[in-house]
Amino acid sequence: xKVGVLALQGAVxxxxxxxxxxGEKAVAVKKVEQLEEIxxxxxxxxxxxxxxxxxxxxxxxxxxxxxxxxxKPIFGTCAGLIILAKEINGTxxxxxxxxxxxxxxxxxxxxxxxxxVDLEIEGVADNxxxxxxxxxxxxxxxxxxxxLSIYNGKIVAARxxxxxxxxxxxxxxxxxxxxxxxxxxxxxxxxxxx
Numbered sequence: 001x002k003v004g005v006l007a008l009q010g011a012v013x014x015x016x017x018x019x020x021x022x023g024e025k026a027v028a029v030k031k032v033e034q035l036e037e038i039x040x041x042x043x044x045x046x047x048x049x050x051x052x053x054x055x056x057x058x059x060x061x062x063x064x065x066x067x068x069x070x071x072k073p074i075f076g077t078c079a080g081l082i083i084l085a086k087e088i089n090g091t092x093x094x095x096x097x098x099x100x101x102x103x104x105x106x107x108x109x110x111x112x113x114x115x116x117v118d119l120e121i122e123g124v125a126d127n128x129x130x131x132x133x134x135x136x137x138x139x140x141x142x143x144x145x146x147x148l149s150i151y152n153g154k155i156v157a158a159r160x161x162x163x164x165x166x167x168x169x170x171x172x173x174x175x176x177x178x179x180x181x182x183x184x185x186x187x188x189x190x191x192x193x194x
Contacts, residue, residue: 001186004029004038006064008054010046010079014171015179022176024183032063040186041067045078045133045169048105052083052095061096068098071189073162075182081165082136089139099163100142107137107154107167119168121149121157124181130156130168137167162189 005015007028016026019042027038035041041064043051055061068074076084076099083095087102114133120126130151138155141147149157149166156167164185170178 001025001183001190002027002038003183003186004034004041006041006043006051006055006060006080008046008058008060009051010044011077011169011171012044014169015042015044015077018171018174018176018179019183021174022179022183032059035063035067038072039190040073040075040182042182043074043076043080043083044171045080048079048082048095051079055083055095064096065098068096068163071162071193073164073182073185073189074098075164075166075185077166077171078133078135078169081138081167084163084165085138099158099160099165100145101138101158101160101165102140103136104139105136106134117151119149119151119156121178121181122146123148125175125177128170128177129173129175130166130170131172132156132168133172135167138165159185 002025003019004027007030019026084099085103086097089104118127119130145160
């Protein structure tokens with residue numbers, strides 16, 4: 001099984017390291033054609049506006065929608081969560097618009113207000129060390145979206161079928177459990193397609 005990391009901007013190497021730690025092959029995805037070779041993809045943190053522009057420039061905006069239409073899992077972390085969202089508070093535009101969530105950008109403050117906290121994440125862990133850096137949060141979800149984790153009354157992780165999103169950076173720890181959860185999602189959807 002091959003797990004891709006969208007390599008346009010952000011913590012690509014860190015995600016790849018954790019995927020390998022979780023026992024799977026990681027692929028840095030720089031070209032649309034590479035989507036054919038992989039079974040699931042992570043859209044990493046970074047700057048959502050920049051990632052969005054680069055996705056359009058290189059054709060990933062439509063290619064990732066097709067990828068999702070094939071029920072291939074996508075995991076968005078931090079800025080990646082914003083990329084997946086159907087609605088971004090304060091703007092009419094969205095990027096991929098795949099996940100039935102409304103998000104608030106930079107919701108936990110600026111870079112210097114970054115923090116770490118132990119979270120309970122349904123199906124993953126009851127003590128996952130989560131790193132929040134200029135993190136968004138999910139303001140609202142439709143009924144088809146499962147809430148996986150809440151911090152201070154704010155939704156910070158959710159799943160909708162083959163789509164997974166976290167407001168934090170699971171790749172900035174040495175804990176592979178969130179990535180293992182995503183890998184299990186890929187297995188589940190791969191077996192349905194095969």
